Amino acid sequence: MIQDFDGIQKASQESIDLMMKSYGSIGQGFQAIATEAADYSRKNFEAGSAALERVLSATSVEKAVEAQGEYVKAAYESYLGQVSKVGAMMTEMTRETYKPFEGLFGKFPK
Template sequence: MINGFEDFQKLGKENMDQAMKSFGSFNKGFQVLATEMADYSKKSLEDGASTFEKLMSAKSLDKAFEIQTDYVKSSYEGFVAQATKVGELYADLAKDAYKPFEGAVAKATK
C-alpha cells in the first residue's frame, strides 16, 4: 500500500512539474505575442500619421489619390504579413506548451 501511495505522489509531482513547464511556455509565448502586436500597432499608427501629413501637403487631387492608394496597399500587405507571423507564433506556442506532456502521452499510449 505504501508503494502505491509513493507512486501516486511521484506521478502527482511529475504532472505538476509538466504543468508548470507548460505554463512557463505559455507565459513566454504570450509575452512574445504581446510585444509583436505592440510593435505592429506602433508602426501602423506611425505610418498612418505619416500618410496623413503627406495627404495634407499634396498639391493635387491626383497626388492625394496616389498617396492614399499607396498607403492602403502597404497597409494591406503589412496586415497580411503580420497575420501570418502571428499565426506562426501561435503554432509555436502550442507546440512548446505541449512538449512537457509528450513523455506522459507516450507512456499512456503504450
C-alpha cells in the same frame, strides 16, 4: 500499500512539474505575441501619420489620391504579413505548450 502511495505521489509531482512547464510556455508565448502586437501598432500608427502628412501636403487631388492609395496598399500588405507572423507564433506556442507532455503518453501501459 505504502509503495503504491509513494508511486502515486511521485506521479502527481511529475504531472504538476509538466503542467508548470506548459504554463510557462503559454506565458512566454502570449508575452511575445503582446510585444509583437505593440510593435505592429506603433509602426502602423507611424505609417498612418506619415501617409496623412503626404495626403495633406499634396499639391493636387490626384497626388492626394495616389498617396492615399499607396498607404492603403502598404497597410494591407503589412496587415497580411502580421497575421501570418502571429499565426506562426501561435503555432509555435502551441507546440511548446504540449512539448512537456510528449514523454507522458509513452508511460501508459498498453
